[in-house]
Amino acid sequence: MTPVLLPSAGRVEPLAHGPHAHELLHRRDRLARRVAARVGPDGLLRAPCESRVLESALALWLLTAERAAPQARRRLARYLRDTLDGRPPDAVQRALGRAALGTAGPADRAAARELVVDDFTADRKRLMFATLLAELGAGEFPRVRPEAYDVRGQQSWLQLEMTSLKIMAAYGTGAPGLVTGADWDVLAPAVRPGPAWECNNLARLLGLLALRKHPGRRPAVRRALGDVLAGLGADGGLPFITGMGLFATATAGLALVRCGYAGPLVDRMADALAGRQNPDGGFGFHPGVTQSDVDDTSYAVEFLRGTGAARHRRRIRAAERHLLERRNSDGGFPTYARGIPSEIAMTAGAVNALAPDPAHRAVVEDGVRFIAAGQRPDGGFGRGWSRNASNAVFRAVLACDAARAGAGPAARRELDLVRSRAVGHLAGTGNADGGWGHRPGDPSDPISTAYAVIALAGSPEHRPLLRRAVRLLADRQQPDGGYLSRPDQAGPRPLLYDVPALADVSVLLGLAHAPIGPAAR
Structure with missing residues (x-):
């Protein structure tokens, strides 16, 4: 130049x-x-x-739950093990990574409660990570308070993410009646063909994890798995955004x-x-x-x-x-x-x-x-x-x-x-x-x-x-x-x-x- x-x-x-x-x-x-x-x-x-533990753990859990893509699951598991051993991230991601690998311990259940968030999003973030730890079998689902998931007027992907968490928590606590038809409609971008909507892999994964709770929506989830796999990096992991x-x-x-x-x-x-x-x-x-x-x-x-x-x-x-x-x-x-x-x-x-x-x-x-x-x-x-x-x-x-x-x-x-x-x-x-x-x-x-x-x-x-x-x-x-x-x-x-x-x-x-x-x- x-x-x-x-x-x-x-x-x-x-x-x-x-x-x-x-x-x-x-x-x-x-x-x-x-x-x-x-x-x-x-x-x-x-x-x-670059790939990150959070999205890679969710992708591995999703593929495992759907009994899909065994080779990709091995690559994701290898990425998680290598990263957790060599470059361990924050406590929440460590807990989610170990949960996806099936090695979570008692200390991992407290990771979301101990998360330090120094801005106005603190309560929402603790709710998000507590729900994800529960979804991956390393914690208890929080009680569903519909107002806690209301983020109307905020960024587009946040609405998809919080609605997905609401659905996971509702099904996890045995209260699926709290989920409305409008809630399912909010998750539609998660199954759009091609690259992740808004270049956001996290939002798509949360949407897919929630949609699979509904038997009638499972086929669309399985069709979307190929697009998820297309986003894997050379290291076998998945990034947060494109x-x-x-x-x-x-x-x-x-x-x-x-x-x-x-x-x-x-x-x-x-x-x-x-x-x-x-x-x-x-x-x-x-x-x-x-x-x-x-x-x-x-x-x-x-x-x-x-x-x-x-x-x-x-x-x-x-x-x-x-x-x-x-x-x-x-x-x-x-x-x-x-x-x-x-x-x-x-x-x-x-x-x-x-x-x-x-x-x-x-x-x-x-x-x-x-x-x-x-x-x-x-x-x-x-x-x-x-x-x-x-x-x-x-x-x-x-x-x-x-x-x-x-x-x-x-x-x-x-x-x-x-x-x-x-x-x-x-x-x-x-x-x-x-x-x-x-x-x-x-x-x-x-x-x-x-x-x-x-x-x-x-x-x-x-x-x-x-x-x-x-x-x-x-x-x-x-x-x-x-x-x-x-x-x-x-x-x-x-x-x-x-x-x-x-x-x-x-x-x-x-x-x-x-x-x-x-x-x-």
């Missing part, structure tokens, strides 16, 4: 000079070339998801543009992303996902504006309208739909996307006030879809920076205070090696550290910290130019899933913000 330097937005003092600066630029460019090489002929970044091609394309495009790359490749990425806009004006996380969300829409707007605002003006306006329609009365933004609790990272992303247009000034100011109100006494923020504490921090910092343009003196002082406290939180929670982990005290990993770099980049008073963090990222680069990192994406929260391409993209975005060498923006 040949760099075409974009016009400078103003220089800052570089982190390094001479040979050291040349080395950092060389490492960043190697990573940029690696990220660019992931772009396929369709203009989208290839970002498939991939994150649109999210990765938008964030990688932002990183490449900020590094100073422009030209046909970046334009092709932007055009490909724009062509995947949903009819409601928003964007999903992967091609074929019709459920738009604030996160992907915000990143898409930033990328499209940065690489071709004139060419994509109509798309940008439609995406901005999508964001505005989802804004809650508290001034914050949820992930999916108006009325769902607002979240810091989602609000910060929306602020970044909307701030360049003066017409959205009032919305931006309300969004920043929501962020300020959610800041913790130590300057940090809660975790959301990203399990990195540094994710919400860097997004809040960028939102404060974006909101500064056009703000009056008093508003600027408030923005600077929120920003200073957030960056100060990072400064006080870093590790001795110069990096950050998911939470204070966790081992440093490249993604968490890259997010911290973004937050620190515009703070001259923390230049020594920034220099050490960039050095850690440079030292962690693999011989092939890429990165290996503990994943930060979670779904259902707090269960991690791994899209390896995002390690490269996240680090490139971090290095793109760092003032490296004389060409730094």
Whole structure:
């Protein structure tokens, strides 16, 4: 990839000079070339998801219950044994994996109760995992309270998932009369032929496990098993989702543009992303996902504006309208739909996307006030879809920076205070090696550290910290130019899933913000 330097937005003092600066630029460019090489002929970044224990355990249980595909069952069992022995995940997934293998013990029955969920979805997640453990024979089904499964107005796959859990619990507790015809209708996408509906293997598996309770629906379940098997990875396991091609394309495009790359490749990425806009004006996380969300829409707007605002003006306006329609009365933004609790990272992303247009000034100011109100006494923020504490921090910092343009003196002082406290939180929670982990005290990993770099980049008073963090990222680069990192994406929260391409993209975005060498923006 040949760099075409974009016009400078103003220089800052570089982190390094001479040979050291040349080395950092060389490492960043190697990573940029690696990220660019992931772009396929369709203009989208290839970002498939790795297999996970949760979905693999459910697939094995389903195939075993249906006495189907013995060879695939052996592959799934091998994947589960190897993963549980070599790379054990969280306690809930360990319990489900052992239950599917028939080796669950007494401690596994308490896994759902002991699950730590630090957001508004906690009760729902405990209900989900308690039900699944019971379905796999490692626990007792919870009593069915119909209101606990009511998620009308929320994301599409959540309705399928919660209805499936309701059916499992109703049959498991001997109360099938609680299941309505409308409940069965909600599960229809689970048996659609082809790839998983909304690219979500978990939702399809839950739907199939529930549908098999109804004798008249068993044939459709068995017909769907071939499509489930088609999603197995080379390792024999099954991933949570198909991939994150649109999210990765938008964030990688932002990183490449900020590094100073422009030209046909970046334009092709932007055009490909724009062509995947949903009819409601928003964007999903992967091609074929019709459920738009604030996160992907915000990143898409930033990328499209940065690489071709004139060419994509109509798309940008439609995406901005999508964001505005989802804004809650508290001034914050949820992930999916108006009325769902607002979240810091989602609000910060929306602020970044909307701030360049003066017409959205009032919305931006309300969004920043929501962020300020959610800041913790130590300057940090809660975790959301990203399990990195540094994710919400860097997004809040960028939102404060974006909101500064056009703000009056008093508003600027408030923005600077929120920003200073957030960056100060990072400064006080870093590790001795110069990096950050998911939470204070966790081992440093490249993604968490890259997010911290973004937050620190515009703070001259923390230049020594920034220099050490960039050095850690440079030292962690693999011989092939890429990165290996503990994943930060979670779904259902707090269960991690791994899209390896995002390690490269996240680090490139971090290095793109760092003032490296004389060409730094």
